Amino acid sequence: MAMNGKGYLDASSLPVKEFDGIIVGGGGSGLMAGLQLAQSGMNTAVVSKVFPTRSHTVSAQGGITCAIASADPNDDWRWHMYDTVKGSDFIGDQDSIEYMCQEGPATVFELENMGLPFSRTEEGKIYQRAFGGQSKDYGKGGQAERTCAAADRTGHALLHTLYQANIKAGTNFLSEWFAVDLVLNDSNQVTGVIAFEIESGEAYFLKAKATVLATGGAGRIYKSTTNALINTGDGTGMALRAGLAVQDMEMWQFHPTGIHGAGTLVTEGCRGEGGYLINKDGERFMERYAPNAKDLASRDVVARSMMLEIIEGRGCGPDKDHCYLKLDHLGADLLHKRLPGITELSKTFAHIDPADHPIPVVPTCHYAMGGIPTNVHGQVITQQSDGSDKIVDGLYAAGEAACVSVHGGNRLGGNSLLDLVVFGRSAGLHIEDSFKQGIGISEPTRENINESLKNINRVNSSKEGENSSVIKKDLQEVMQLSFGVFRSAKNMEEGIQEINDIRERSEGLYLADKSSKFNTARVEALELLNLLEVAEATAICASERKESRGAHSRDDYPERDDENWLKHSIYFKETKEVSKRDVNFRPKIVQAFQPFARTY
Amino acid sequence: MNSIAAEQLKTLKVSIYRYDPDIGKKPYMQSMDIDIPKDKDIMVLDALQLAKEIDPTISFRRSCREGVCGSDGMNINGKNGLGCITPLSEAVRGNKLELRPLPGLPVVKDLIVDMTQFVDQYKKIQPYLITDKKTDGKEIPQTVEDRDKLDGLYECIMCGCCSTACPSFWWNPDKFLGPAALLQAYRFISDSRDVATEERLDQLEDAFSVFRCHGIMNCVSVCPKGLNPNKAINEIKKMLIKRAI
Numbered sequence: 001m002a003m004n005g006k007g008y009l010d011a012s013s014l015p016v017k018e019f020d021g022i023i024v025g026g027g028g029s030g031l032m033a034g035l036q037l038a039q040s041g042m043n044t045a046v047v048s049k050v051f052p053t054r055s056h057t058v059s060a061q062g063g064i065t066c067a068i069a070s071a072d073p074n075d076d077w078r079w080h081m082y083d084t085v086k087g088s089d090f091i092g093d094q095d096s097i098e099y100m101c102q103e104g105p106a107t108v109f110e111l112e113n114m115g116l117p118f119s120r121t122e123e124g125k126i127y128q129r130a131f132g133g134q135s136k137d138y139g140k141g142g143q144a145e146r147t148c149a150a151a152d153r154t155g156h157a158l159l160h161t162l163y164q165a166n167i168k169a170g171t172n173f174l175s176e177w178f179a180v181d182l183v184l185n186d187s188n189q190v191t192g193v194i195a196f197e198i199e200s201g202e203a204y205f206l207k208a209k210a211t212v213l214a215t216g217g218a219g220r221i222y223k224s225t226t227n228a229l230i231n232t233g234d235g236t237g238m239a240l241r242a243g244l245a246v247q248d249m250e251m252w253q254f255h256p257t258g259i260h261g262a263g264t265l266v267t268e269g270c271r272g273e274g275g276y277l278i279n280k281d282g283e284r285f286m287e288r289y290a291p292n293a294k295d296l297a298s299r300d301v302v303a304r305s306m307m308l309e310i311i312e313g314r315g316c317g318p319d320k321d322h323c324y325l326k327l328d329h330l331g332a333d334l335l336h337k338r339l340p341g342i343t344e345l346s347k348t349f350a351h352i353d354p355a356d357h358p359i360p361v362v363p364t365c366h367y368a369m370g371g372i373p374t375n376v377h378g379q380v381i382t383q384q385s386d387g388s389d390k391i392v393d394g395l396y397a398a399g400e401a402a403c404v405s406v407h408g409g410n411r412l413g414g415n416s417l418l419d420l421v422v423f424g425r426s427a428g429l430h431i432e433d434s435f436k437q438g439i440g441i442s443e444p445t446r447e448n449i450n451e452s453l454k455n456i457n458r459v460n461s462s463k464e465g466e467n468s469s470v471i472k473k474d475l476q477e478v479m480q481l482s483f484g485v486f487r488s489a490k491n492m493e494e495g496i497q498e499i500n501d502i503r504e505r506s507e508g509l510y511l512a513d514k515s516s517k518f519n520t521a522r523v524e525a526l527e528l529l530n531l532l533e534v535a536e537a538t539a540i541c542a543s544e545r546k547e548s549r550g551a552h553s554r555d556d557y558p559e560r561d562d563e564n565w566l567k568h569s570i571y572f573k574e575t576k577e578v579s580k581r582d583v584n585f586r587p588k589i590v591q592a593f594q595p596f597a598r599t600y
Numbered sequence: 601m602n603s604i605a606a607e608q609l610k611t612l613k614v615s616i617y618r619y620d621p622d623i624g625k626k627p628y629m630q631s632m633d634i635d636i637p638k639d640k641d642i643m644v645l646d647a648l649q650l651a652k653e654i655d656p657t658i659s660f661r662r663s664c665r666e667g668v669c670g671s672d673g674m675n676i677n678g679k680n681g682l683g684c685i686t687p688l689s690e691a692v693r694g695n696k697l698e699l700r701p702l703p704g705l706p707v708v709k710d711l712i713v714d715m716t717q718f719v720d721q722y723k724k725i726q727p728y729l730i731t732d733k734k735t736d737g738k739e740i741p742q743t744v745e746d747r748d749k750l751d752g753l754y755e756c757i758m759c760g761c762c763s764t765a766c767p768s769f770w771w772n773p774d775k776f777l778g779p780a781a782l783l784q785a786y787r788f789i790s791d792s793r794d795v796a797t798e799e800r801l802d803q804l805e806d807a808f809s810v811f812r813c814h815g816i817m818n819c820v821s822v823c824p825k826g827l828n829p830n831k832a833i834n835e836i837k838k839m840l841i842k843r844a845i
């Protein structure tokens with residue numbers, strides 16, 4: 001059914017395409033799930049708003065962290081688990097972290113066997129580099145080198161390899177299709193999504209017994225971010241509008257080294273290869289803040305240290321508003337071999353060659369630790385009124401959109417790519433199994449479908465009001481000012497108020513262009529509505545979490561409060577209220593790691 | 601970009617290819633003036649976003665905005681390139697910026713071309729590792745030297761700038777595989793882990809797949825990642841000829 005400004009979309013005339021499973025997202029997590037399902041012979045489709053290799057996974061640079069014991073033959077997934085739990089500031093779920101760290105090596109080797117062009121060691125093994133927050137022997141054995149890398153283009157290598165494997169497996173792609181909203185039936189089971197083919201503007205109900213949200217991050221809620229322009233939190237928006245819970249939305253990672261002024265990232269791998277940060281006096285200041293790990297402390301710690309240097313007047317540049325990342329001492333050869341992409345990016349976006357001059361960098365919004373809560377099988381979980389968990393039938397989530405909670409309050413570098421492939425796969429496996437056993441999902445009614453068309457019909461029929469790009473800019477400004485690295489109660493309250501006003505304005509959002517063919521204005525308007533949901537959830541959760549933990553740092557509650565907040569936060573759109581959910585301390589194989597003071 | 605005071609702005613004349621199949625009008629060039637910062641060098645993609653703020657109906661693809669996803673290949677003042685990493689200082693001539701879709705592929709709308717043919721050619725070369733190497737659950741070993749052979753090949757972002765600058769591809773987009781697909785063919789041929797070299801060469805043997813390349817070198821001069829498809833094609837040609845004798 002074409003969207004051309006004439007008439008509403010209605011269930012009675014909306015065409016239906018039916019699949020066993022659909023995966024919304026063609027990034028690393030979506031393609032891994034897609035591969036699993038295609039190989040199992042199920043009738044599946046991978047839906048992606050961009051051609052799969054344009055997904056944001058392509059931008060990942062430094063690598064995929066995993067104890068494959070290449071750099072150190074004694075490396076142990078339990079050490080990786082310990083680091084990840086500590087990195088999460090103890091609100092990562094230990095069953096999930098254990099699963100990821102243990103399953104990881106097999107998956108990384110499998111990616112290599114598929115063709116991923118990893119860099120190599122002299123022995124012909126996969127090359128691993130040091131990344132932040134990595135240790136040997138449960139923090140007692142010094143810095144580990146655990147991040148498997150394809151130069152500094154690991155995401156590109158991984159995404160293209162997975163796309164290629166999907167071509168081989170004959171995966172069915174709905175490429176350049178935009179998913180709008182989930183369709184739930186009367187029993188609150190998910191029965192598929194409303195989506196449209198961007199090129200033709202034709203809308204459909206994509207019906208499936210299993211729907212996977214693998215829609216990636218939402219960094220575009222901030223004005224300055226390392227994220228692609230398409231990272232607008234669409235899956236999270238869909239889940240919230242469907243009345244489902246989201247988890248730990250206040251936990252946003254600010255990456256220490258975004259290029260000042262441009263926001264583009266230079267990988268932590270730069271510091272892993274021996275680079276370090278300096279202030280205006282040329283001082284290697286991380287030695288003061290983290291005497292052991294120094295520049296390879298956890299990202300939250302490094303980002304805060306940089307901000308303190310800047311706040312205390314030791315920032316670099318005419319406005320003293322950034323720091324320098326020094327790499328020139330590593331020599332042009334190493335930069336060329338290990339960090340070629342970084343060299344390219346610095347030349348393009350900072351107009352400097354890192355072999356001669358340090359790169360101006362500043363902490364920049366990078367990654368959403370929070371998202372749609374799931375269990376280790378990718379099954380989406382929501383919270384019932386009595387506080388207990390409930391599995392949402394028919395719905396899965398994986399990747400950055402999900403919160404299986406391996407990252408808790410702070411993600412370690414290289415752990416996202418691992419999360420994508422391990423949990424993309426586990427979601428696929430669970431769907432395959434459930435199919436064999438038979439899935440009982442009842443039909444949605446016409447009213448159910450029309451309910452899910454409300455949002456897009458509103459945008460399509462808008463008659464006057466503001467353009468989405470104007471509203472988006474204001475939203476990004478508020479988030480940047482009030483919900484950055486350091487947070488204060490007063491700022492956050494004002495921020496929430498402003499977001500309230502922006503929500504009112506968004507009710508009057510105007511889509512001037514009603515054309516049907518490749519209408520990118522329509523896509524951007526719908527994306528804005530998703531950004532708004534994510535931003536509001538972030539803001540309210542941030543103001544409710546009355547402690548400092550991981551990436552969430554507030555001046556009125558500067559300490560971690562394990563008594564009250566060793567918990568996930570849970571948020572619903574209708575009530576705009578935050579409740580708590582228990583963190584999992586029940587790994588299956590090892591003993592749980594209990595909270596301790598986190599120093600690096 | 602930050603909002604900037606008026607005195608720090610200057611005007612740039614942008615001319616953009618417009619076409620919407622639904623309107624029934626022939627394609628035309630739309631001219632508009634946009635305000636750009638005086639002393640900051642912005643990218644072509646930034647300029648295009650500014651144009652879209654004035655006229656939201658202008659359509660183009662973009663994603664990563666850092667030259668790694670391959671979305672925004674377009675023809676910039678006569679040369680194919682990526683909007684997001686082409687600074688105005690490099691692109692603009694005589695204060696004019698002319699933006700057209702990549703040449704030779706069907707236009708869907710404005711700067712958006714139908715990439716189907718391009719992707720189909722890519723799929724034809726079996727763009728995945730074919731191997732029978734034993735691994736016992738670990739990696740297939742590869743020496744540093746063998747891995748180095750993939751540099752300059754695997755980094756392709758499938759932007760299409762090269763193939764759509766290649767006259768041979770314009771004339772035979774269905775038969776001549778084009779520089780991008782051939783670069784990938786050579787990427788797998790060069791991979792020490794791949795065992796299907798003969799099979800791959802068999803597929804490339806006909807008169808069109810490879811041999812339509814006449815070394816015009818457009819592909820090399822436009823590749824935004826600095827790759828050299830022509831060199832890869834020549835290597836394939838050499839292997840094919842060697843096999844024939």
Ligand SMILES: Cc1cc2nc3c(=O)[nH]c(=O)nc-3n(C[C@H](O)[C@H](O)[C@H](O)COP(=O)(O)OP(=O)(O)OC[C@H]3O[C@@H](n4cnc5c(N)ncnc54)[C@H](O)[C@@H]3O)c2cc1C
Pocket residue numbers: 024025026027028029030047048049050052055056057058059060061062063064065154155177178179180214215216217226227228234235265267366367398399400401413414415416417418420
């Ligand atoms: C610059 C940068 C560098 C990074 N480097 C590393 C690193 O070295 N190591 C590491 O572990 N992590 C890294 N990360 C983080 C990591 O890359 C991401 O978290 C991860 O790639 C996300 O993958 P994903 O599969 O969840 O989603 P994405 O790759 O973002 O894919 C999302 C997919 O969903 C689709 N989609 C979204 N919305 C819709 C919709 N409405 N309809 C249809 N389709 C939709 C998109 O088209 C896309 O295909 C980096 C991140 C950035 C920003």
Ligand code: SF4
Pocket residue numbers: 762765766767768769778779812813814815816817818819820829830833
């Ligand atoms: S060198 Fe060959 S492939 Fe490259 S543009 Fe010329 S004819 Fe095309």
Ligand code: SF4
Pocket residue numbers: 755756757758759760761762763779780783822823824825826827829
């Ligand atoms: S070879 Fe270069 S120009 Fe051609 S598709 Fe790949 S990256 Fe683009």
Ligand code: FES
Pocket residue numbers: 661662663664665666667668669670671672673682683684685
């Ligand atoms: S937007 Fe990704 S290459 Fe330009």
